[in-house]
Amino acid sequence: MGKIKTGRDAAGGVPVVRMLASLLRYPGVMGPLLLTGFTAWWGLSHTWAHIIATGIVLGLVLGVWRLRRPQSFQRLVWWRVKAWWRRWFTYAPNWWWWMGRFGLSIKTEVRGWIVRPRIIKVRSNASTDSLLLDLPDGITPADIADCVDKLQHATRARRATTRQADPGQVWLDLYMRDPLVKTIPAVPIPESLRVEDLDGLVIGYAEDGSPWRLRVRGTHILVAGGTGSGKGSVIWSVLRALTPFIRAGLVVVHAIDPKGGMELDFGRDLFYRYEADDYEDMVQLLETAADEMDDRARYLRGRARKFTASPQTPLVLVVVDELMQLTTLLPGPDGRRQMGRVETALGRLLSKGRGPGYAVLATVVEPTKDIVTWRDIFPDRIALRLGSSSQVDMVLGEGQRDLGAEADNIALSLPGVGFIKVENSPVPIRVRAAYVTDDEIKAMAREYRSPHHLRPVDTTTAELVDVDELDQADETGEAA
Numbered sequence: 001m002g003k004i005k006t007g008r009d010a011a012g013g014v015p016v017v018r019m020l021a022s023l024l025r026y027p028g029v030m031g032p033l034l035l036t037g038f039t040a041w042w043g044l045s046h047t048w049a050h051i052i053a054t055g056i057v058l059g060l061v062l063g064v065w066r067l068r069r070p071q072s073f074q075r076l077v078w079w080r081v082k083a084w085w086r087r088w089f090t091y092a093p094n095w096w097w098w099m100g101r102f103g104l105s106i107k108t109e110v111r112g113w114i115v116r117p118r119i120i121k122v123r124s125n126a127s128t129d130s131l132l133l134d135l136p137d138g139i140t141p142a143d144i145a146d147c148v149d150k151l152q153h154a155t156r157a158r159r160a161t162t163r164q165a166d167p168g169q170v171w172l173d174l175y176m177r178d179p180l181v182k183t184i185p186a187v188p189i190p191e192s193l194r195v196e197d198l199d200g201l202v203i204g205y206a207e208d209g210s211p212w213r214l215r216v217r218g219t220h221i222l223v224a225g226g227t228g229s230g231k232g233s234v235i236w237s238v239l240r241a242l243t244p245f246i247r248a249g250l251v252v253v254h255a256i257d258p259k260g261g262m263e264l265d266f267g268r269d270l271f272y273r274y275e276a277d278d279y280e281d282m283v284q285l286l287e288t289a290a291d292e293m294d295d296r297a298r299y300l301r302g303r304a305r306k307f308t309a310s311p312q313t314p315l316v317l318v319v320v321d322e323l324m325q326l327t328t329l330l331p332g333p334d335g336r337r338q339m340g341r342v343e344t345a346l347g348r349l350l351s352k353g354r355g356p357g358y359a360v361l362a363t364v365v366e367p368t369k370d371i372v373t374w375r376d377i378f379p380d381r382i383a384l385r386l387g388s389s390s391q392v393d394m395v396l397g398e399g400q401r402d403l404g405a406e407a408d409n410i411a412l413s414l415p416g417v418g419f420i421k422v423e424n425s426p427v428p429i430r431v432r433a434a435y436v437t438d439d440e441i442k443a444m445a446r447e448y449r450s451p452h453h454l455r456p457v458d459t460t461t462a463e464l465v466d467v468d469e470l471d472q473a474d475e476t477g478e479a480a
């Protein structure tokens with residue numbers, strides 16, 4: 001399709017007639033116009049009864065659909081109608097002028113036509129409009145990203161970001177309302193047990209309304225956030241999603257709470273090992289886990305290329321609530337030596353653990369430049385409310401604040417809200433963790449306590465079952 005063109009200068013006469021005529025090329029405009037014309041002609045020349053009857057039947061079908069299958073109705077009907085409406089009645093009438101005002105015009109040399117980025121698709125959901133823009137030669141996605149503030153205010157969006165598309169195109173995401181303002185209740189515990197879920201536990205929601213999935217297999221997770229930012233809700237949402245695996249013996253959790261057990265004590269029955277009082281015991285827990293990981297790696301060598309959680313070789317998750325407490329703040333004359341041992345054990349777990357099924361989930365309250373040493377060995381990082389923009393980059397990586405991870409602007413009233421960097425998205429995603437109440441944590445710990453809590457097993461040297469058989473059994477199995 002050609003670009004909207006005019007032989008006059010952008011500042012000169014307005015090519016209204018040509019622009020209106022060019023709109024007729026679009027099925028989204030032409031289709032409804034033809035349908036309206038046909039309806040009016042039929043009504044006038046035949047009878048209005050057919051039109052009214054068709055309208056009633058259509059209304060009934062849509063009404064029943066909405067009641068019976070609200071989600072598919074929303075996805076297939078409601079959001080499409082909304083996208084159509086927003087495209088033609090909100091964005092299209094203004095787009096040409098906005099592009100001109102924001103300096104996103106190019107004048108062709110020979111014919112003197114003015115060409116500007118054009119909307120070629122709009123997708124909407126409950127809170128977001130995503131506009132796919134076609135860029136004329138000479139305008140790049142970076143030019144659109146530079147104007148994102150102007151576009152945000154012009155469209156009255158709450159937040160706006162750009163995202164990569166095919167060459168010559170760019171997505172502009174306009175976040176109209178914040179679906180994350182309300183507290184998200186704890187995600188129901190899954191009934192069935194599927195090992196693949198370890199690659200994407202649902203622990204909350206993203207800003208576009210999609211579930212926030214966090215993997216725990218083959219990764220390590222760092223959660224950074226100031227006091228009261230909701231780090232606990234991330235930990236408990238992860239543990240809640242893991243409870244059926246814990247009960248079935250497919251996941252073993254070791255937990256360290258150097259803050260004296262204020263956070264993790266509620267759920268201690270879920271843990272295979274738990275330390276909250278003695279720093280020496282905490283250090284030993286990490287060292288033992290690192291030693292067991294080495295044994296596991298030796299055992300798996302030559303037997304399985306990809307780690308699969310099984311009762312004999314469960315995924316081991318080491319939770320440390322406040323990492324810096326252990327790496328920089330251990331008190332007393334032994335403190336310095338113990339911190340050295342913590343660094344060594346953690347370093348071993350972080351660098352080698354992903355293969356043999358050892359993962360670390362650690363929180364930090366005050367990211368300092370020391371955290372940068374650890375940051376890159378945590379493939380998955382979450383920035384909850386932070387004190388400054390430099391801390392955002394310290395946690396998520398250089399340049400993430402400029403790409404939209406405004407974790408330093410999260411309101412105090414929004415604990416659990418944060419930003420994550422996702423592999424296939426060049427821009428950070430805004431998310432909110434579900435909130436698990438104290439009573440829900442106690443109930444989880446009661447009902448889903450670890451079998452290893454009662455009957456410890458040697459998780460490193462037990463006979464390994466056939467990986468393929470396990471895959472089949474676990475994919476269909478029910479939670480124990």
Ligand SMILES: Nc1ncnc2c1ncn2[C@@H]1O[C@H](COP(=O)(O)OP(=O)(O)OP(=O)(O)O)[C@@H](O)[C@H]1O
Binds near residue numbers: 225415
């Ligand atoms: N996801 C959430 N949704 C709604 N409210 C939350 C959420 N997470 C936490 N809160 C509220 O915020 C309070 C502080 O949360 P939390 O203790 O998890 O923060 P924290 O980051 O662990 O703080 P600290 O570093 O002081 O331990 C909680 O008591 C709860 O009332």
